[in-house]
Amino acid sequence: MDITIFGQQCVNGLVLGSTYGLIAVGYTMVYGIIGMINFAHGEIYMISAYLTAIFLALFTTVGIHSLPVVLLGVLVLTMLFTALYGWSVERIAYRPLRHSNRLAPLISAIGISLILQNYIRISQGARNQGVPPVLEGVFRLPPDSLDHRFVQITYLQSLIVVVALVSMAILTWIIQHTALGRACRATQQDRIMANLLGVNTDRIISTVFVMGAAMAAVAGFLVTLNYGSFDFYIGFLMGIKAFTAAVLGGIGSLPGAMLGGVVLGLAESFFAGFVNSDYKDVFAFSLLILFLIFRPSGFLGVPEVEKV
Template identity: 60%
Template sequence: MEWFLSLSPLLDDKFPPFVQQLINGLTLGSIYGLIAIGYTMVYGIIGMVNFAHGDVYMIGAFQAMIVLLLCGTLGISWVPLQLLIMLVVAIVLTAAYGWMVERIAYRPLRGAPRLAPLISAIGMSIVLQNYVQLLQGPRPKPVEPVIRGGLELMSRSDGSFAVQLGFMQIIIILLTIVLMTGFALLISRTALGRAQRACEQDMKMASLLGVNVDRTISLTFVMGAGLAAVAGMMVTLYWGNNDFYMGFIAGIKAFTAAVLGGIGSLPGAMLGGILIGLIEAMWSNYFSAEYKDVAAFGVLILVLIFRPTGLLGRPEVEKV
């Protein structure tokens, strides 16, 4: 008991900042996880990495920002209605970009060596970046917060620090849980999910059995882009500062999350996103924030050395 009493002032000093960074890391990791699901879905079916996916997420963020500004111009001030319009428009328009990426950068090169679609995807990424830069300009676009406030969970005894759980953080975490659950049910219990799993196992055999492979792959790109749009909308509402280059950094982090969790695994993508978010948040709090990316990629290297398939990935079985 005396030992605990001697330790309690230290806990009171260190525990609230730890909890705050835990909340921040879960919020950031949820966004990374939503983007990472798009990477892992595409890779799981066609075995290729969509390096334009980060820029699709960036376009989703800009779509959400434009709709929010239009709502203000049209006099729509009720926040739930604003959020609903943002969500629907951002998902629909961004999904169209995801479909376009598949039709232009991937479908014509599906039978080509893997290096060709990889270069095509990088080229599409550059095109989308410059397209948004020309339309919106190179400067960051700040957005006024729509959802403010939060809950105070705990504080230090001297009142010098309080743990805040923002309403926007609650929305991000809950929405991520709902979307992850919905996609898990879609993959496991619907005809589209069965078609996706069939294409993942053997695309040619799935086609012989009546699965429309082209439509299944297109819908996979559309679904991944829709999730990226949700992530872009959440970033717009949470941080409120969009620029044409934001998709590159977030895309690299989300791809890292997908590889860390086991690319091809939906739970692995979300787990990898959460881990990357927590590593960045904790490293920024206890060490130098400038090296948080080094810490995240360092953990990825260690995982790939000792478990090359990722945390939840399965070893690839070669088809003969």
């Protein structure tokens, strides 16, 4: 096996995995706090891709061309509006059903995901959309390679890894070291008790949805810039993949989500590179099923002890 091909697959896998990890954070946090899968999370990601393209075009129309300003502005706006969508999803599909039977929130979230998909299809059209290329250029490793034996890392790819790491670090800091984070962890441990101690658990749950959506927005922003094209259906596939990442890492665990994302990204990228690229999605889903069967608590999760 050629070492450069191997290296290239590593890079691709890492980049892919970082985005999976960012989205997986949303699943893992929501699961941690209300014990439910947010089925609309993939669509939140899809919304953020559209918002990225729209804000990018908006900045161009307005006439702001300074690249750092544009990128930062688009990222912040996308995160804000996506977070608002995340908040609305919780408000509509989850909060009214907090004391309903177990299936109801799941079904309403599936309803929401159908609504979001078709809302975008109707308002933005069913066709493929795209963004113009930004930040072109590559690093080569080793830099002075003469033949084709080098590993290529685009600027955007390195940006993805860096931004993903930074935002994960910020999120971890928020959860570990702020009052808000403490309230989140308390709610996760015991919602009723946290409520009795004066934590507004409804607000905390909303916050968790908002944070998850914001992280998905970071992923949406990065992936959109990197791949350039998207449609209203991308959320579905990305959603399952990111959920797989969350399960791999151990659902409920924040570092697990990132780890799971990277592992899934690498595994998928190696499978596509060395086995068969047609079946990489099948491979990812099979991995999900196998993990749920043999190690449902993932790499870093703790096995559930049933309360009787």
